Ligand SMILES: Nc1ncnc2c1ncn2[C@@H]1O[C@H](COP(=O)(O)OP(=O)(O)OP(=O)(O)O)[C@@H](O)[C@H]1O
């Protein structure tokens with residue numbers, strides 16, 4: 504029986520891996536899926552809490568309740584100290600994260616026969632940019648949540664190192680690889696020496712030539728695209744009549760930020776927005792905003808933006824048709840518009856890749872392979888950005904949603920053997 508597992512607790516999606524004599528594998532968590540949305544739904548109808556795909560379905564079926572996404576983004580942030588209201592109760596974010604980890608552990612128990620007691624949790628290079636104290640606090644908060652979820656032995660591994668361990672399973676000769684893991688919340692990079700022989704070593708510190716990251720990921724791209732495409736129709740930059748001002752812009756940045764949407768449903772905010780509506784020079788726009796907030800459709804709106812973003816990985820043009828009850832908007836977005844919306848973020852990502860190469864003491868031509876994982880590496884603009892940083896390397900697409908958990912499982916097997 505395996506009592507150790509690896510958990511990739513992702514901003515957008517989570518997975519669990521284990522490693523036994525047969526090797527590393529991902530566990531089915533829900534309806535045979537090995538990767539589930541990092542989502543919770545607290546129903547107001549039957550007071551149940553559901554997770555993953557089920558949470559998503561209940562929210563999109565418009566059941567009354569509270570839907571939470573991107574809870575990882577709260578780790579290390581001031582928001583972590585706040586509570587979020589669910590019906591008559593208020594929940595601390597630590598409690599919510601623990602509840603989600605318990606769901607993963609219980610799901611793992613169904614495959615393993617008993618709940619795992621030891622875990623290697625993935626963590627980004629930085630939970631919080633440029634603030635080592637907040638970053639250390641984030642790790643402690645996640646550790647406390649894992650303990651509350653029932654894990655007794657808890658270790659951490661950097662997500663881009665875990666992904667490298669997964670990549671190493673497929674190499675047949677020693678090489679220097681750049682691993683790029685661009686997920687929902689963070690972009691993480693490592694430069695590693697991988698080789699079939701060295702993969703057996705327990706201590707791999709010597710082979711990690713550099714790693715770094717930045718707090719930019721797919722949820723930022725959703726926000727940037729949302730602000731550019733949809734939010735103007737809901738009143739972003741829309742003038743007020745008397746004061747010579749625009750409608751407050753923070754409504755729109757919160758509405759375009761997965762983990763902040765719920766704060767806009769507060770009665771105080773709704774009252775304020777009604778005041779803005781009375782003063783608006785373009786009331787039809789603020790009415791849309793108010794409808795979205797009153798009907799708690801913020802996540803639905805942002806999910807439509809995310810779907811358009813994902814469609815633009817495949818096509819040059821995506822339709823964004825919001826449900827009439829939400830905002831009666833129909834837009835066409837081109838890939839060029841998406842690329843322009845995320846251009847600044849990509850410049851910052853590129854500079855981190857240059858940093859990690861410098862850290863490793865390598866020129867860009869000495870990297871022979873780039874291993875890509877994380878959902879956002881499917882975006883052509885992201886791939887182009889990485890390819891431009893290491894133009895002579897081959898790009899290898901890993902399992903976008905499973906590599907980190909597989910690598911964490913390999914790590915767990917060594918640490919807790
Ligand atoms: N085909 C696609 N094109 C563009 N983006 C995509 C595609 N598929 C998924 N994404 C995006 O990838 C992100 C999720 O990726 P992933 O599951 O790797 O993140 P995560 O592991 O949850 O986050 P993190 O590691 O940053 O905590 C989301 O923002 C999602 O919109």
Ligand SMILES: [Mg+2]
Pocket residue numbers: 511513514662684686687877907
């Ligand atoms: Mg990830």
